[in-house]
Amino acid sequence: MKIDEKSNYSEQLQPNPAKIGQQMDLNEVEAFSPWKDTWRQLRKNRFATTGAMVILFFILLGLLAPFITAYPYAEQNLVERLKPPSAEHWLGTDHLGRDIFTRIAYGARISLQVGFFAVTGALVFGTLLGVIAGYFGRWIDMIISRIFDILLAFPSILLAISVVAILGASLQNALIAIAIINIPIFGRLVRSRVISLREEEYIMAARAQGMKNGRILFHHILPNSIAPIIVQSTLGFGTAILEAAALGFLGLGAQPPTPEWGKMLAESRDFIQLAPWTLIAPGISIMLVVLGFNLIGDGLRDALDPKMKN
């Protein structure tokens, strides 16, 4: 077919409904998108599915907390203090007679929220900075990379402590601190990915098509860096929850009577010999959630790695 004039082009190409309908039958081969492929890989991975079940369990626990628990999480009952697990109190009670199961369930809400918001914050800012540094290079990269270096050189807990010290001790500020700690982790990951993608021929081809920088960045480079970002996010979820627990334990995060797991550990540590269940429940909860996210993260990494595909 010959093309005559640029202006006539759209006229020539009016849709022909009859033709299109007929062609649909030819479309037998199902196009496997990279995402569908990843999903299949992930479902085959037993560790990842186990991790997902654990996380799902805690999500449901958090969501259904008001319906499955018999007590308000802050209600004290000094008569019933430090009771071992029983039919009334499935996981026992703490030193103020609060039901531990109730507090774990409400605590799941907090921990998952902390993980989500801290990771989202770190992800958004880290990715943005990383993309800018990697794509534009030169002095912009210099400045951003040095900021990352400084942030990474700081012990993360110390950094969090200083942030909390400036902003005051609360769960929200702990969350901000955790997000800041995690920015350079995402930033460096994205930056290195962008630098290698920048040299890809399809990026050069996109430029040769006259595409603008913004479009190349967000439509070609970013979608191709999404795999490591997803993996890091799931792994970061676990780390963020741990860090929130650590800050809570140090008294720099959630304040009483918030049923934050780290805080629960800290409050119960005096009773470790007298009533070990007060520590075991939040401890195991933290461990399970972090483990769950790590299992999903590892599974995702394998599923998204083109070299592992068969």
Place this chain on the structure above:
Amino acid sequence: MPDMVLRLKDLQTHFFTDHGEVPAVDRVSFSVGKGEVVGIVGESGCGKSVTSLSIMQLVPSPPGKIIGGEIQFKGEDLVQASPKRMKQLRGNEIAMIFQEPMTSLNPLFTIGNQLQEAIRIHRKVTKKQARIQAIDLLNQVGIPRAEAIIDEYPHQLSGGMRQRVMIAMAMSCHPDLLIADEPTTALDVTIQAQILRLMKQLNEENNTAILLITHDLGVVAELCDRVVVMYAGQVVERGTMREILKQPKHPYTKGLIRSLPKLSEREQKLYSIPGTVPRLGVGQVGCRFAPRCEMAFTRCFQENPALYELENGQTARCFLYDEIEREGHPDGGKTSIGSKGT
């Protein structure tokens, strides 16, 4: 000639590396007429790809920089053009296809998605219209089942098919100039022939000028009207395809042609030009090819030869065609052509 699409004049693209300045493109001049197919031939590292990237203003910078010369595209100097103007031209009036069809497409998006995007960058059309245009383009470049292929991902296509998609993408806005950087190198021979035929067809039907960059003289013979031979960043010979292949003038071009395998001759060993492409640096004295040249004489190591214009319009960068040398030198004497320095 009035109907020039592209005209390079003394283009200099240098790379500023830690090991010094490298003149990757050293005062290169040539032109491409409307609807003409011009080939740039040379070994790896001779500056042909950098030349094409210079035209697109896509030389990686740093370390690369165009430090002199002009690139006239339809009368407009691209070296002076603003980045905004270049974005309008790229893909619209000048298109480019690359060597590796396997990596030239974004693996995450369907063929249709990428084709539509290419169309919609420069044309104000709806997604639906773009899709219809895309299907039509795929049909034009000879892709079977275009309506199905359009929803497939790059990894589902063969190399030849992907190169056809790349060509479709490049032709989407009917450019006046198509730069093809080794478009067939990564493909096997039967597919190569198909792709070359397709390019020839598009060239004839749409009157698109093609600048073909290759190291393969067979590809040149198939497609090109005129040929520019490059060596170590310089143009060493220019002429029509017939002249270059039948009567090469520069010893380097002669060597290139001698090193082509011939089916008719049962030679034991294939000829190869001794030595390798020299390392480039500024301020080199003498002809760049002299160390590998069988005909080299003292002057070749002392001065850099100019491009000598021969009577039939062919030019060669070699002292053999200098008047002074013609008197005394045996080979120069035989070729009784008038020459003048440029």
